[in-house]
Amino acid sequence: MQLKLGASIVLAVVIGLVIPVTVTSMLTLDQRQEALTQALHEDNHRVADILALGMQQPLWHLSEDAGRPLFDSVFSDERVSSLVVRDKEFGVFLSAYNAGRRHGRQYRVDRDVVYHGAVIGYVTIEMDGGMLDAQISRDRNVFALTVLGQLLLSLVLIVVLLQIRLLAPLQRLMRESQRLARRELSEPFVWHRRDELGKLGSSLESTRQALQGLFDEIESKNRELEQDIARRMQVEHELKQHREQLEELVRARTAELTVAKEKAEVANHAKSTFLASMSHELRTPLNAVLGYAQVLKRDTNLTPRQVASLETVQRSGEHLLMLINDLLDLSRIEAGKFELYLTAVDLSSFMQVVVDIIRVKAEQKGLAFAYEPDAGLPQAVLVDEKRLRQVLLNLLGNAVKFTDRGEIGLRLHSSPAGEGRLRVAFEVRDTGIGVAEDQAERIFRPFEQAGDMQRRFGGTGLGLSISRQLVRMMGGDISVASRPGQGSVFRFEIDVEPTREAVTAATERPAAASAADSPAPEDLAVLVPPPREAMDALYQLVLAGDMRNIRAYAAQLALHNEQYRPFAARLQALAEAYQSKALVRLVEHYLEHSQP
Template sequence: MPIVTIDPLKQTLAKTYRRVPLRAVLTVPLVLQIIGAVSLVGYLSFRNGQRSVEDLANQLMSEVGYRVEQHLDNYLAIPHKINQTNANAIELGILDVSDFPLAGRYFWQQLQVFEPASFIQFGSKQGDFIGAERLKNGAFAIEIKNAQTAPDKYSYAADPQGNITTERLGFKQNYDPRDRPWYKAAQKAQQPTWSEIYQFSTDTAVRLGITAVQPFYDEEGTFQGILGTDIVLSQLGDFLKTIEIGESGHIFIVERDEFLVATSKLSQPFLLDEGKAQRIKATDSDDPSIRSTVEQVQERFGRLSAIDRPQKFSFELARERQFVQIFPLSEGRGIDWLIAIVVPEDNFMERVNTNTRTTILLCLAAALLAILVSLVTARWITKPILRLNDAAKDIAKGEWDKTVTLKRKDELGQLARAFNGMASQLRESFNTLEERVEERTFELAREKEKAEVANQAKSTFLANMSHELRSPLNAILGFTQILLRSPNLNPQEQENVSIILRSGEHLLTLINQVLDLSKIEAGRIALNEKSVDLYRLLDDLEDMFQLRAEEKQLTLDFERDARVPRYIRTDEVKLRQVLINLLNNAVKFTNAGGVMLRVALSGESFEEIQSEQPPVPPNLEETEKQDGGKTVNLHFEVEDTGMGIASEELDCLFEAFVQTQAGKDSQEGTGLGLPISRKFVRLMGGEIDVRSQLERGTMFLFSIRAGVTDARALEERGKIGRRAIALEPNQPRYRILLVDDRATNRQLLVRLLNPFGFELQEAENGKNAIAIWERWKPHLIFMDMRMPVMDGYEATQRIKVTTQGNATAIVALTASVLEEEKAIILSAGCDDFMRKPFRENDIFAVMSKHIGVRYVYEDLAPQETTANGEELDAISPEKISRLPFEWANNLESALRQGDLELIATLVEQIRTEHPQFAKIVTHYAEQFEFDKILDLLAESHQERNYESDTL
């Protein structure tokens, strides 16, 4: 018989496995997993701590950099304001720089007001000099040099009233201001600028500083001298020392040529050499942190002048990581500095290292405990294995009381006890199933509550984002409206500014898209219907997109069926937004060909309507509203010759945050335009659809239900285009207080209201507003609600609690978009509520409403004249409606074909019965303004429809 052989290696392995205890098989892998998990947790804890420290350091440095930059912007602006103020005073005759006592006292008074200034001076072209100096001990000195009497400059102490005393503090021999760096800098620039950093000429102390200078010319334009205001660099260092940035972090300011300007560490950024100040280069600084930081900047960016935007990085110094952020500072008049913020990682790592050590100790303790538990568990689960099969079958039959009865102390005995425990747990699980269901239900309810809190946090974030974006838009739109008032703009410039205004309003609408989507999801968006001039709306959109189309060499055509009513009642904002979204996509994704917008009546294709010659009187698909008005279904088509949309992408086209492949390639858009457009169209009683072919183009189609109205209803709504140009006579001089922490917002209202003759005062916070109100008693207060020191809520409450305060109208100005905040503002005592950005007509309207201001308005439609100078009288729609219907259709056809001879023939046919209309048509035809004639014919159709409906 054959002999069966077994591989010796397999025999050896089988014997080895049989000798390994079951306890080791169960415990060793578990122990290895625990050790690995503990090590991974400790490492991740340390790395997360490092990342958190880096994020915290970057946030801290960004905040500190912003504070330093804001302070320096304000600090460096003051000297130039002082110079300009002095120049104005000289021009107005208030300040006579040749009268040294008067000029010295004038400069002394300015030093009392402007803290940053240390020296205010004037040097004439003849070599005369007068200046006032703030001494280091807090006293003041007046310095004078009369070139006609002596070549020296003398310094005298000033009394508490700023007058020159006989106490001489010092003098400079052969002093000539024309040789000083500040004088030469102004002569070279011939405009307001800064001098280089230099040592001040003073006997009281060695100080480095910089001078803001401005050349002064008389009325004939002849150069007279230089105005200057000094600031001391030590003041910048004192400010930097006040900023806390960790335990050992510091800030320093350096010029592009590496010379230090100020630092939060050194008392002065210079060395003394025989009484002369020698400036220090950052690379030569005794401070290793400053020196190493600049060297790192040079190594990474080549040179300091290469930094044109904020930069951040880190490096090792003495085996310690340093976080660095560099900010460029340039105010446009010669200042070109860099602000460097350096924070050692060790400032933040102490707590992280402590937490890491604690985590490691806890992990080790948990590992030891887990190992012990695993050993005990391994012994506990081995005993019942021999009886496991029988016991499992009994339990499978539902006999929950069955247990493994094996009295052994080895692994099998432990397994038996484990099995008994499992059986007991199963029994308890069935008994406590209902309790667990209730616990799970409670957990689900808690998760739902967390989701609602997260949703509320999202809404708060969106509201804050909108607030921060609306504030600068308020200035953009406001100053654009002020520009439109300027009589110095030619028509082309007027049109350009108008396009900027409309584009800014479009940008505001885009900002609102995200909020609109949130409102749509919450079911809180509603329809706001009002009378709308549809033709004007379409003309505005054509102007808005014409420039973009021309830039891409595209044609942009707007076609409108003559039977489309001009005046409708719908939500103008939502209709405009839908059209802007569709036109914007069409222009953006079209590189050749053109874009077309068509408007017709619903129920017929646009081609069918255009093919009808001549059109019959409109049979609008009108339905009665509950209020008895008429409605009509309007059909819109936006077609382009762009790249098209793939068929597989059409199904998800209207989903939020979903973009087509073309949109992703362009890296533009948010994916919200089309979803919001669909919601708006449905809200207006319609539906939107799309047809597209790749490389052929795309067409979006939608219909809305709109009410039919007439021009009279639109005029009653608000006098379209009326703009206030002056105040009516015989009114009191109204006092208006402007309260806002942002100077640009106050400046906007000042520019808007000042030409009307209002008395205006400003306040940057609620505390100052209350002080001015108590002293000045304004008629109306425009109150910003978010301000430092004291916000608008508290200021309004304090004013309104008094009897006099109830007589003062307070209008809240806020960039918030939350409806609930409106109720809070009104409950605080405000009389009215306006959102930023606001329009000038809104400001004038609220003033008229609350304090009775009356205005003079400009004419809406200036009288047009023919080429011979004859005035063109306006023709009422009623007169236009009396034109022969067939003749009007023939004229419309001739206009669309551009047949000038046929137009002239048709005009002669009605000249006898309608001379004024014939003159108007002739004038517009000669100017090739066919669209204006078509608008008149459209009004005749509209008026004829209105009269037939009335009958």
């Protein structure tokens, strides 16, 4: 409910008076009560002291008659409701109690009776606070009646003054305002007061005059607005036609972009299909070249020049195979068909293989190599072993390639990542030529390289691009901090899940550290190969690098006999991964241990 102005002013004034008067009264009453209470306490303590002093001789001589006059004199005070004098050894000496004097709070005081420095008894006196409470009640009533009278008188004076000085003039101003609202502007408003309301009346007259002039001006403006509205409608009509033309152009352009996008997707799919097909077709003769190079190198009658030529053939073939693998990986990543295969990996053994490979390369260039694993690394984790090795070997290989002196460093440390997972950070640092700041992101693009032409030779420009894509698929990203001439630091972090299932990483030689590892001896022991004649035929297929026929041979072998199925599965997996060297080692192992 909203109060009127007069009622609001009266209420505000009353509240303004009540609050300070009430607070002042309460403070005064509190002070009065504290003073009376203090006086009662002082009287109680004083009487107790007098009684304790007067009872020294009677208690010492145990004479009730000697102490009775003082005792009765003290108890004759109407405020004393209970009085007890006790001997320390014999108990109550004198006592008196009057229940009729108990009307309010009781104030008790205890005193020791000391004679010649020894306590011989005790005095207990209780005084009633009824008279004190009655006096405080009377004071409160007087203060309440006084405040009420002041409020009534103030209220009457305020109402009279408000009606004469404020409410009546405001009502007249309201009537004049309503007249202005009805646009009755012909009659002037006359006000004879000189106070604030008089100024308000003069302002109201000025407003009337201004409104009268304003309405005349509005009439003339209305005619101008009608003409302006007609012009605006014409402009809006033209804008609408122009907007429709633009929308038509946008729709046509959108259709063209949609067609171009579809063509680009088709071209990209065709490119990926072509790269995958060509990569597979190039691998078949290339595996044959690598296989025959390995076989020819076993010939002990070769001259040094022939051995060097075979090594050149083998290195060139391995480089070409690496390029084909990079192109295939890139096409699969761009096509969105690349998947990670998580397995349980013994992290310590896995890293030791990588470290041994890079340490050999670093020592060949006269570089120091430092490996700094964190003591808190887990024993085994779930990770794609093949792809993580690919990333580390690429980063460490680049560090060796672009460093002429100094050292190469690899540091690992882990931290909790939540939900039972760990965040493992890999940091590769070198003291090589470094990378300029404007090339820091460029080196991660496909077919982009940094450094001089001599160092670029032999590289494809795909390693860092593929490595960054692989790390992003693992949930991280590769960052680089480098300055020209001072070296580089490549760093990436991935989330891994610790596991109790430890799988020992394969310890291959640097030349054999590729996408797939050779079968371990304990794995070979459980495989059952076919007869010697079938193995000879299989060996010819392996040397020729005919992966398609090897897969068909493995399928027929699995159907022929149940005991050959594990051996056929191993052949199928290696052939699908185009691991010619692993196939050669597998078949040669069983040929060496088979009976003629």
